[in-house]
Amino acid sequence: MGRDRRVIVRMDGSGDQAEAAARWWSGRRAWGTGGGAAVVALAVAAGMVIADDGPAGIAAPYGCGTGGVHSTASAAAASAAPASDRPAPDGVADFDGDGNPDLALGSMGDVPGGYGGGSIEVAYGAGDGTGIARCQYLTQDDAGIPGGNRDEAFFGSDVVARDLDGDGYTDLAASVFDWKPSVIIMWGSEGGLSRGVRVPGTDGSHVPWGIDPILDEQLAAGDFDGDGHPDLVFGLGSGKGLLKGPFERDGTPAATAPVPAPRRPAPDVRGANYDDLLAGDLDGDGVDDLVSIHDADTGAEVPWRDRTKPVSYLRGGRDGFTQPEDVRLPDAGEGAIGDVDGDGYGDLVLSPRGGDASRSSVTVVYGAEDGPGTRRTATVDRDTPGVPGAEPQDEDAVFTSLDTGDVNGDGYADVVAGAPRWDDVYGEPGPEQVLFLAGGPDGLGGEGARLFDGDDLGAAPDGEADFGGAVGLTDLDGDGRADLVVTAPGSDTAEGVAYLLPGTAEGPSATGVTRLTEGAFDDTEGLDLLMGGGSIAH
Numbered sequence: 001m002g003r004d005r006r007v008i009v010r011m012d013g014s015g016d017q018a019e020a021a022a023r024w025w026s027g028r029r030a031w032g033t034g035g036g037a038a039v040v041a042l043a044v045a046a047g048m049v050i051a052d053d054g055p056a057g058i059a060a061p062y063g064c065g066t067g068g069v070h071s072t073a074s075a076a077a078a079s080a081a082p083a084s085d086r087p088a089p090d091g092v093a094d095f096d097g098d099g100n101p102d103l104a105l106g107s108m109g110d111v112p113g114g115y116g117g118g119s120i121e122v123a124y125g126a127g128d129g130t131g132i133a134r135c136q137y138l139t140q141d142d143a144g145i146p147g148g149n150r151d152e153a154f155f156g157s158d159v160v161a162r163d164l165d166g167d168g169y170t171d172l173a174a175s176v177f178d179w180k181p182s183v184i185i186m187w188g189s190e191g192g193l194s195r196g197v198r199v200p201g202t203d204g205s206h207v208p209w210g211i212d213p214i215l216d217e218q219l220a221a222g223d224f225d226g227d228g229h230p231d232l233v234f235g236l237g238s239g240k241g242l243l244k245g246p247f248e249r250d251g252t253p254a255a256t257a258p259v260p261a262p263r264r265p266a267p268d269v270r271g272a273n274y275d276d277l278l279a280g281d282l283d284g285d286g287v288d289d290l291v292s293i294h295d296a297d298t299g300a301e302v303p304w305r306d307r308t309k310p311v312s313y314l315r316g317g318r319d320g321f322t323q324p325e326d327v328r329l330p331d332a333g334e335g336a337i338g339d340v341d342g343d344g345y346g347d348l349v350l351s352p353r354g355g356d357a358s359r360s361s362v363t364v365v366y367g368a369e370d371g372p373g374t375r376r377t378a379t380v381d382r383d384t385p386g387v388p389g390a391e392p393q394d395e396d397a398v399f400t401s402l403d404t405g406d407v408n409g410d411g412y413a414d415v416v417a418g419a420p421r422w423d424d425v426y427g428e429p430g431p432e433q434v435l436f437l438a439g440g441p442d443g444l445g446g447e448g449a450r451l452f453d454g455d456d457l458g459a460a461p462d463g464e465a466d467f468g469g470a471v472g473l474t475d476l477d478g479d480g481r482a483d484l485v486v487t488a489p490g491s492d493t494a495e496g497v498a499y500l501l502p503g504t505a506e507g508p509s510a511t512g513v514t515r516l517t518e519g520a521f522d523d524t525e526g527l528d529l530l531m532g533g534g535s536i537a538h
Contacts, residue, residue, distance in 0.1 A: 058144035061096070061124050061134035061192040068520025069132050071512070092475055093161035093170045093538050095188040100125035100133070101476050104172055105487065105498060106156035106534030110527035111139045111149045118155035120174060121521045121531055122193060123498075125476050132500075132514065136192060137521040140176070145196040146184055153178040159537040160221035162230035163188070166246045172537060173199075173219060173232055180204070181217040183234050183243070185251055197251035199232070199243060206237035209264040211271040211297065222279030222288030224316040229254070233277065236292060237261030242321070260321050262292055262312030272296040272310065280337030280346040282367040283315065290314040290321065291348060293335055309333045309353040313372060327371040330363060331355070338404025338413030340364060340439035348372045349415050349444070351399040358382065359398045360391055362417055362437060364444045378444070380437055386446030389433070397421075397430060403536075405473025405482035407503040408448070412439035414507070416484055418468025432459060432467040434486050436507050450507045452486070457513060460494035466533070474538035476500065484508035487532025490518065496531030 092101040103123045111117035122136035140147040140155050147153070158175040165171065169188030176184055181204045186196040204217055220233045224242060232253075235241030241259030248254075265272075272294035282289045296308040311329040314321040332350035340347050345367030352363045361381035368375035382391045401418035408414065415437045421430050432454035437444050454460075454467030465488035473482040481503030490496030500514040518529045 057194050058138060058142040058186070058196065059136070060194075061122065061136040064123075064132060064135040064516075064520040065522070068135070068517050070515040070517070071131065092478075093172075095122065095161075095170050095172065096124060096192040097169045097188065097190060098127075099478070100127035101474060101478060101538070102170070103472075103474065103476065103485065104159050104161060104537040105470075105532040106159040106174065106537070107489070107496075107529055107531050108154060108157055108533035109489070109496075109530030111155075112141060112527075114149040114151045114153060115527075116152040116154060117149045118153055118157060118176070118534070119522075119529065120156040120159060120172070121498075121516075121529075122172075123516060123520075124192060125478075128477060131477075132516065132520075134192070135520050138186070138193070140178070142196075144194065145186070146198040147176065147178045150178055154534070155184070157534040158219040159535055160219055160232070161537040162221045162245075164230055164232075164245050164247045165249060166229065173221065175217060175219040175234070177217070181234070183219060183232060185247065187249070197249070199234075199247070199251040199253065201240065201256070202243070203235045203238040203240050205235050205241070205261075205274060207261040207272075207274070208237075209269060209271055210236075210261075210294070211273050216274040218274060218277035218292075220277040220279045220290065222290075222316070224279070224288050224290065224321070225257070226285075226287035226316070226318050233259055233279070233290060235259060236274065236277075257320055259290070260314060260323055262294075262310075262314070263323065265294075265296065265310030265312070266308075269296040269308065269310065275309070275333070276335060278335050278337055278348075280348075281316075282313070282337065282346045282348060282372045283369055284345040284367065285317075285369075287316040287318070289316045289346075291329070291335060291337070293332060311335070311350065315371065324371050327373060329365060329373060330377070332363070333398065334400055334402050336402040336404045336415070338415070338439070339367070340404070340413045340415065341366065341443040342412045342439070342441060343367075345369075347413075347443075349402055349404060351402060351417060352379070353398075358391060360389075360419065360435070362399065362402075362415060362435075362444065366443065380444050380446060384446040387435070387437070387449045388451040389435075392419075392430070399435070401468060401471045403471050403473045405475075406439075406480075407436065407473060407482045407484065407507050408438060408505050409479075409481040409503070410440070412441070414438050414473070414482070415444060416471045416473055416508075418471040418486065420466040420468040420488075421463035430463070431455070432463060432488075434468050434471060434484070436484070438507065448507055452484075452501070452508070452510065454488065456510065457486075457499055458515075459488050459497070459499075460490075464494040465490050465497065470532050470534070470536050472536035472538050473503075475503070477502070479503075481505075485536055485538070487536070489530040489533035490528060491530075492528055495519075496529050496533075498532050 229245035240256035459467035
C-alpha cells in the first residue's frame with residue numbers, strides 16, 4: 001500500500017486530462033453504454049455464475065481473460081490447482097475460503113461512464129506457485145455494489161482485506177468518493193466476493209491544521225480496541241472515525257468511536273495534505289496502533305520530494321486511542337509496519353524525506369513497550385554493506401511504496417521498497433527499481449539484499465508504466481514464504497501489469513515470474529485501467 005498523493009483539481013474533458021489527474025493524485029476501459037448490464041450479459045454468455053448473496057450480487061470470479069496471465073514458471077505451477085485442504089495462512093486474504101490466498105488491486109483509472117471512476121481487480125490463487133486460478137473485475141456499475149460509475153469517484157483507491165463480519169471468509173473494504181467520502185464492503189463467500197454494502201454514517205477527517213481535501217481521505221484496518229474483531233478507521237479527528245467490528249451484513253459497525261486528530265508537528269506547518277495511514281502493533285500490547293503521514297505546507301516553494309512529511313502516532317487501546325507525548329517520529333513520505341527483528345514488537349519502516357536522508361534509504365523506527373522510536377532507530381541505504389546498486393544521482397529517484405512480509409521463511413519480516421518514475425510527475429525518465437531488504441535478529445540490514453529493475457522484468461521503458469507504483473508481500477502459494485507483488489499501473493501508451501515474483505530462501509526470485517495484465521480482467525480498448533495504481537490488499 002501507499003503512494004505519495006496530490007490534491008487534484010477536477011478536470012472535465014479528455015481522458016488524457018483525467019488520467020494525468022489520477023496519476024498525479026495517486027503519486028502514482030470503455031465498455032459502452034450500460035457497463036453493469038454488459039458485465040452480466042458477458043457473464044451469462046460465458047457460462048459464469050452470478051454470486052447470489054442478497055437482493056443483488058456481483059459478477060462471480062471467472063476464468064482470466066485470454067492472454068492476460070503470463071508465467072515463466074512450469075505449466076503445472078501456473079495452472080489452477082484444487083482447493084487446499086488447509087486454511088490460508090493467518091493474515092492472508094482468502095475471499096472464497098478455499099485455502100488458497102487471494103489478491104486485490106485497487107486501481108485509479110477509467111471505467112465505463114467515468115474517467116478516474118476506479119475499479120478493483122481480484123486475483124484468486126491457484127494454490128500452486130504464484131499461479132492464478134480466477135479473476136474478478138469490480139466497478140460501481142455492478143448491480144451488487146452501491147452507487148454507479150462516475151468521473152473521479154476513485155472507487156478502490158484504498159482497499160483492505162479482513163474478515164469484518166466474523167463468518168470465516170475474508171471481506172474487502174474499499175474507499176470511494178462518489179459525492180462524499182465513504183466505505184463499501186464486499187462480502188467474502190464460498191463463491192468469492194459477493195454483494196457489496198455501503199457502511200452507513202461514515203465521516204471524513206477533521207484535523208485543525210490539515211488542508212483536508214476530500215480526495216485525501218484514507219482507510220486502514222486493524223484491531224484497534226483489542227477485542228479480537230477487525231475494525232476500520234476512516235476519518236482522523238472524527239468523533240466516529242473508528243468503525244468497530246464485527247460488522248452487520250448491512251454494513252453497520254458494532255459501534256463507532258473517536259479518532260484523535262494528530263498534533264500539529266511544528267509551528268511553521270500551516271496545513272497538510274493527508275498522505276497515508278498505517279496500522280500495526282508497535283508496542284507489543286496485542287492492540288493495533290495507528291500511524292498517519294502528511295504532506296505539510298510551510299509556505300516555502302520546494303520540490304515535492306523535499307517537502308516536510310510529518311508522521312504522527314496514535315496508540316490503540318481498549319479505552320480508545322491516545323497520543324503519547326514522548327513519541328516523536330521522523331518525517332517520511334511512505335511507511336509500512338512489520339517485525340523485522342523478531343522481538344514481538346512491530347517496527348515502523350519509513351522512506352525518509354528532507355534533511356540529510358538518502359533518497360534511496362529506508363529508516364526503521366523499532367517498536368518497543370513505550371512506543372516506536374523509544375529504543376532505537378536505524379537507516380539502511382546504498383552505502384550499507386550488501387545493498388546493491390549505487391545511490392541514484394537524480395533527485396527524483398525516491399522510494400514511494402513500501403511493504404513488509406517474511407519472504408525467506410526465517411521468521412523475520414523483510415522489506416520491499418519501490419521507486420517508480422511517473423513520466424508526468426518527474427522531470428525526466430530514469431530507472432525504475434524495487435529493493436528487497438532482509439530482516440534478521442539484529443534488524444534490517446544489507447545482507448541478502450536484492451535489486452529488481454523494471455527493464456529486467458520487461459516493464460515499459462522511460463517511466464511509461466510506473467514500475468514499482470505499488471508493492472506488496474503476501475504468501476500467494478501458502479508455502480510459508482511471502483511472494484512479491486509489483487504493479488506497473490500503465491498509461492495511455494503502456495498496458496498495466498502486476499508482476500508476481502515467488503518467495504524463496506534467498507528472497508524474491510526473478511525466475512518463475514507471473515505477469516497479470518489488464519487483459520486478464522478487462523480487454524476493452526479506449527480507457528486506461530491504471531491497474532494497481534491505488535493500493536494492494538492481501
